[in-house]
Amino acid sequence: MAKLEVHQFPARSDNYGVLVHDPETGATASIDAPDADAVIEALYQKGWTLTHILITHHHGDHTAGNKRLKALTGCIIVGPRQEAGSIPAIDVEVNEGDSVAVGNSNALVIETPGHTRGHISYLFPEDGIVFVGDTLFSVGCGKLLEGDAKMMWRSLQKLMALPAETQLYCGHEYTRANTKFALTVEPGNSALQARAVEAEELAKRRQPALPTTIGRELATNPFLRPSSPEIQKRLGMEGRELWEIFGETRKRKDRF
Template sequence: MGALDIVLLPCLTDNYCVILHEPETGETAAIDAPSAAAIKAALAERGWRLNHLYITHHHTDHTGGIEELKAFYGMPVTGPEAEADRIPGLTQGVTAKSELSFAGHPIQVLETPGHTLGHITYYFPNDGIVFTGDTLFSLGCGKIFEGDPRMMWESLSKIAALPGETNIYCGHEYTLNNARFALTIEPENEALKVRAAEVEALRASGKPTLPTTIGLEMATNPFLRPQSRPIQARLGMLGAPDWEVFSRIRQLKNKA
């Protein structure tokens, strides 16, 4: 199959929906449904019809548009099996063992609990794209609402293990705030300084900061860098387990 057309669609206040279109087959899918109106308008503008909807987790800013979209397009809705009773309109619950594909493009499901207990991430290995919902953000990570820090660290580690060139699309535009916090955790990180300046410029121009990549996040995102000696030293945690350092960073971000 050819390359997917990708539309990063701002929704609500700071959410993103991602629309995927396979030009050879004409099939179209969306990742999460923050706003039915915004998604329908974007599809109509391009002459596309929604054939599938993939949901990362049950929070309403990711599921609020499902029922209206389903009533209009009649498409199936895939999401985490563990949250099937909390996602309206779900037609297929999936786990890491599920075999999925969209328009001939294989999809791997990663179980990434922490933000919610059933959160999943969709990885398109042949396309080098991963949709991380509210688990991993550019220069940040999601709040731990339902899981615990060790669980969230293990989930982030699954994503971090993907190839460095993999493009990351996440559920929110939080990068500017995340960059400013990251600089308080690892101010000596030269790659982070460069990325923070890029983010400032992008947001000043009204442009999105996504996609990012696994490689860039590994070099700049403090939540993926608990093994960094400067970070451990700044937190007074030299030699501590990675998940404990991660947990401390998350606690500090919660208070920022």
């Protein structure tokens, strides 16, 4: 069976859009719809026809293109049942454990609330790819706008349990800024130090530091590393619950 093709492209000021294409059937899904024009341009460049939009959460910078893209293509819009009332033109509502077919590939729905209360991620297990919206970023994580630290930590643990080689695509590119913060809570992390240098070089070339991998995030992302003795010591939280340490790290990032 042919593997999915993935095309990532910039949209809006700091969003990244992604198209997922099954070459055997021609089915093509847009992961979120940050901007209709950007999605249309990406489809044109690849010569693909949009069949689905897979929405991770209700925020406007992830759903703004829904109505126009549906009017143009007749695509099926899939999104979290818990946020269906806030997602324009939604057709299919999904929950944890549901499966969404894109051609011959199937995405497993993982509920990852915290940034919003109904946020979901889409895992294509056979292709080793996960689309996490604004739950997890490269060396960062989403703000706790509708959930709390305990809720978000449970969501992150689901993603942390995926195979290390899983390719991770997220909704925004903040790597350079995120490494600057991460070094304030875990400056002795050599993998993080190298990541910061790489992020600077990529930024100079105007190239994204995405996608990343689960393994890379486990090694460098402070929001996935509350068990790190260095982080616990710097926060003065040795031996505290991991979700509490995560929550304090998130608060410090909010103030950074």
